[in-house]
Amino acid sequence: MKVCIVGASGKLGKYMVQHCLDLGYEVVGVCREKSVGKLVDYQDKMTILPGATNDRALIKKALDGCDGVLTVLVPWGVQQYASGTAQAVLDFAKPGARLIFSCGWHITRDNQDIYSRSLKFQVVIGRWIGRITRLLELDDQVEACDRIFKSDSKWTVVRGSDLEEGESQGLPVWSQHVGDPLLESNMTRRIDFALFMVDALVKDDLIQEAPAIVGCQTPSALAHHQ
Numbered sequence: 001m002k003v004c005i006v007g008a009s010g011k012l013g014k015y016m017v018q019h020c021l022d023l024g025y026e027v028v029g030v031c032r033e034k035s036v037g038k039l040v041d042y043q044d045k046m047t048i049l050p051g052a053t054n055d056r057a058l059i060k061k062a063l064d065g066c067d068g069v070l071t072v073l074v075p076w077g078v079q080q081y082a083s084g085t086a087q088a089v090l091d092f093a094k095p096g097a098r099l100i101f102s103c104g105w106h107i108t109r110d111n112q113d114i115y116s117r118s119l120k121f122q123v124v125i126g127r128w129i130g131r132i133t134r135l136l137e138l139d140d141q142v143e144a145c146d147r148i149f150k151s152d153s154k155w156t157v158v159r160g161s162d163l164e165e166g167e168s169q170g171l172p173v174w175s176q177h178v179g180d181p182l183l184e185s186n187m188t189r190r191i192d193f194a195l196f197m198v199d200a201l202v203k204d205d206l207i208q209e210a211p212a213i214v215g216c217q218t219p220s221a222l223a224h225h226q
Ligand SMILES: NC(=O)c1ccc[n+]([C@@H]2O[C@H](COP(=O)([O-])OP(=O)(O)OC[C@H]3O[C@@H](n4cnc5c(N)ncnc54)[C@H](OP(=O)(O)O)[C@@H]3O)[C@@H](O)[C@H]2O)c1
Pocket: 007, 008, 009, 010, 011, 012, 013, 031, 032, 034, 035, 038, 072, 073, 074, 076, 077, 081, 102, 103, 104, 105, 159, 160, 161, 162, 163, 190
């Protein structure tokens, strides 16, 4: 399996690089030029293509021959970074490739998610601060996901809970909707978020799904997972 990781130098990206290498996959990573150094430990084990993840020519080159694409969707700046990245991946992935995207619980596919007051509040504040500082464009991550949901490609949008660092606890469990008691603990180890993203490459039951995930050892997962 040849896999491209778009946004390979971030925390989630590096965990995904490690998981893919552990599985013996051939790995191509895209990251900002100034972040190439963050991948120094992997430079002999993968191909690194420096540049912005919404650079269409770069993404076209990076996705060449890839069977799977793992994309870290981030709403940085005010240049439609997330939607530009998602669109480039949708446009240039090889037909039939598995496309896995990351985002948070705040993204909803069908408006059937039930959000806590605190999560709604966080989104309002994030949107407001992002707009004022011009550092964050949360609505563009929503736009990116809407385009993915409308695509007929083999996509999966993995919606992460709050994240923490720590040793792996195993593959997170998931539900189609936020509000499910299974997800109540709202915590996943970042290393396991990455594990779920990589595992989704070979999970046909996740094609055209938007799983909301939570750590498998959290109290709500232990209480409610079948
Ligand atoms: N943080 C959370 O609590 C949380 C919760 C739920 C879901 N998620 C989702 O998890 C994914 C990863 O999030 P994370 O918080 O763990 O972050 P992360 O892995 O550190 O990834 C951040 C990414 O954004 C890039 N980036 C940072 N600043 C940028 C800028 N100014 N312009 C362009 N790119 C920039 C980083 O690239 P460089 O390496 O080049 O800096 C990196 O690829 C995202 O899809 C996020 O929506 C996060």
